[in-house]
Amino acid sequence: MAKLDMDGPLKLEEKVILKEVIQPMPGSFALGHLAANRSFEVLYVSYSETTVQEALLTCLKKRIGQGGFMDKLTGKNKINAFKYSYANSVEACFHKTCKNFHDFGGLKVLNNKEHPRPPKKSDWICSRCTEELTASFKVKAG
Ligand SMILES: [Zn+2]
Secondary structure, eight states: OOOOOOEEEEEOOHHHHHHHOOOOOOEEEEEEEEOTTSOEEEEEEEEESSOHHHHHHHHHHHTTTOOOHHHHHHTOOOOOEEEEEEOSOHHHHHHHHHHHHHHTTHHHHSSOSSOOOOOTTOOOOOHHHHHHHHHHHHHHHO
């Protein structure tokens, strides 16, 4: 089973974010659906270069991560909760978010429209993408 390694889940509401996510630190977060039995389905992963609180409030306001029209038709669950973790460096956030992105199904399963991007002016590369490239190269070569 894939693990997020984050705190939560908490309800995705402004008052909850303002009360609970108060450290002025960068971090990773996941948005998802919290079912009545407390199971959390990951639907979107991202990270914040500034503070987790700010990023979560932006997601809430702009409905970032919510499914589109087709998801409504197919009855896909809606985002109503989040999990988060702080990090000491933005680079750590980026790599953790990439790992979660792959562990939880990538573009096929998540509402993410693209692979997590490194911050501007950085040249960090997702190690999982590199591994997959190497693996498929080996298959072809062997
Ligand atoms: Zn990747």
